[in-house]
Amino acid sequence: MYRKSLGEKTFDGSIIVLLILTSLVMIFPFYYMLVISFSSYDDYLRDGVVLWPKRWVLDAYQAIFDSKPFIRSIGSTVFVTVVGSLVDLIMTSSMAYALSRDIPGRKFFNLMVVFTFLFSGGMIPTYLIIKATGLIDTYWALIIPGCISAFNLIIIRQFFRSIPSELNDAALIDGASELKIFVSIVLPLSKPALAAFSLFYAVGHWNTFFDAILYLNDSTKWTLQVVLRQLVVMGDVSNTLHQSAEAQMAKNANPTPPETIGMAAVLVATAPILLLYPFLQKHFAKGVMLGSIKG
């Protein structure tokens, strides 16, 4: 039986200790949020809470779930995330498939995609387009403009290219149309890739913040992150940003809610997307390797 030498044991041991410490550093913020969110605000103020709440209470959670804007914003965000990711996937994969095949002008379209990868229109022209297309004040303003990410498109295109062309030829001989090939052969073969990119897109939509403020004039449609920001950091603007004394007074007169509520809100807003990761983990690892070997 192989015995580890003392040196190897210390080496292994120190790696384990290091990894435990690293993971603690990452887990602690979440743990801290959890503990604070379950503390009563009085305890938090009086003694501070570090490792264990004095009393476990649900005050903070009650407060956020009693808040109409918060609940409403969860609805908005879920809608934008689900519908948005779906639209993103359909749009991105169909375009990627087209670009992965020999079609006239492929180079030109590829170039166009790469161009948007490097340069963007900027905030104001984008706003003008959204306004001109009548998307202002609709959830589609958060979904359609970003529904094809150039980066994701290129990776998915590479993935499609890696599917053997013989499959395609065989299907053609059997009389399948391109659409049939795409839907029945290419997409099912690409499930891991699609899972990975749906996660990318979903996280992006879940975190929608400034677009919602910019394009949605109706505050009842605002997404979770906008409402969350008001609960946690509103008025927390640093004083080094030039603020008049009057502005500071106004800021002080509207304090953000207690930290316990802020922490509870952050947890509620992070949990769904956090819980998604472990289940998509295996696809995720596979997904990021896509296109890394074969060009």
Add this chain to the structure above:
Amino acid sequence: MKKTNASLLLLLSLSLGMTACSSKNEEAQPSGSSAGTSPSASAGASGTTASPSADPNAKKLDISLFEGIWSSVPDPGGPGAQAINEKFNVNYKTNLVPMDQAAQKLAVLMASGDIPDFVGLGSADASFVKWAKQGAFLPLNDYIDKYPVLKYVPKHAWDSVTVDGKIYGIPRFSTTKYRNYPIIRKDWLDKLGLQMPTNYKELLEVAKAFTFKDPDGNGKNDTYGFVMANGLDNEMAIGSGYASDTWSMKNDKGQYIPGVISEAGKERTQFLHDAYAAGVVQKDWPVLTYKDNRTMFWGGKAGIYYEGTPGSSALFSQILKAVPTAVIEPIPPFKAPDGSQALPGLSGWYQMYALNGKLKDDPDKVDRILSMINYFGTFIDPKDQNENNPDFDWQNGGIGKGYTMENGVAVTPDDDTTSLRPKSYLQVAPWAPSDEALQVDRRAANNPIQKAYAEKSVALWSKPNSTYISPLYSIHSDLYNTKFWELMTKLLDEQTKMIVGNTSMDNWDKMVDSFLKNGGQEVIDDVNQKLKEAGAEPTYK
């Protein structure tokens, strides 16, 4: 092969032409609350004495507003907005966003030409001047005389919103007094047998005692003399003469200079340096935020911080829970090297409304907007701020719904009831005839600690000639508005380093020199020239 190419192209064009699937859904529905009774109707109709516009024959007008607000955002179609629609015969569309995102969105709206009928602006900054010059806003000179409330707007406020001789904004009221100012735990002073400090030397001793002599008596070494946060928030200026934004000291050439580079500023920085070395302020203050400070002070763990008057009732209720016996008082101002012994005053106005330049052919709409501002800006005497005053009751959404009365004070929580109050949709601070007329201490009636503090503080502010009014409030210097704040950031960085001991206090002169060389002198020249032109001097009110 042709066919496959065609269908591939089709796929491609489908995805490229994505905008085609634009929206048909999501019509702006005035949320479920629309069915609710509007609390206004009856009260509003009977109490329109202050509103010149309540002409029943007036045409129904669409009016839109964009503004950043500090409080929580009300639902655009909420009962409060509908009450406004009825009272003023308008279709009022508000687009209110959190204050810290407002500037960016406004810039996009202005640049894209998608400008609402009127917009709320923070101050007469460079963007405002630029937009006014480009004709985005309506000159208001011919209109303002008609609205009684605007007579209270002081001249220097009108001057500030005037560009090339034309008035482009309606300034909104803010107090001159009652600014954020250092406060101290008087009960700690008493417990430790200390006197109220009268200079920085005594202040340092007090801060040391607060830190090491267990003022809260819990047997733990867990208190601090005072708290500060990044950007030198709570700079511990005890008196206007020591504040970094005060212009009252002169240099060798007889020019006014900002407090941040004056001898007084140096004395204060030296105090902060010594205090830091003595360990009476948190070691990590440069990375803390003012929110951390609040938790410390209002949780009863620090002795000195700052607050306005009458102060935030939310904060005072925190300390009432944490330390029911706390006594909080403002620290009377120290005598400063400029000879003053005064409290720092404010400009007397904050934020403004500007009207869309396109409204010049629509005097009806201009009148309706200004009437609304006039109505909401009309001052109601504090003793009448209750359910018996129809205007007050209407503006606050009706008693028992939008507000409740406690100890003779109206309480308006910042929660879902926000949408019930019409005044949430047009947050004009009423123009009070004077700061004293506000009787701010009345608002503190619900909390004994706050009540005692507010009375003490109002008494301090009410002493004649006790409030320093900056001469800069009467001038408009672009250089100051832009360049100075850029340089100020550097100065604060340098001073932070000195305070925590990363650089020596001996570098003070070097810091000032570099400030002057890098544009500071130009700012001082410009400000002083404008002061001379305007004949403005520091005054004490």
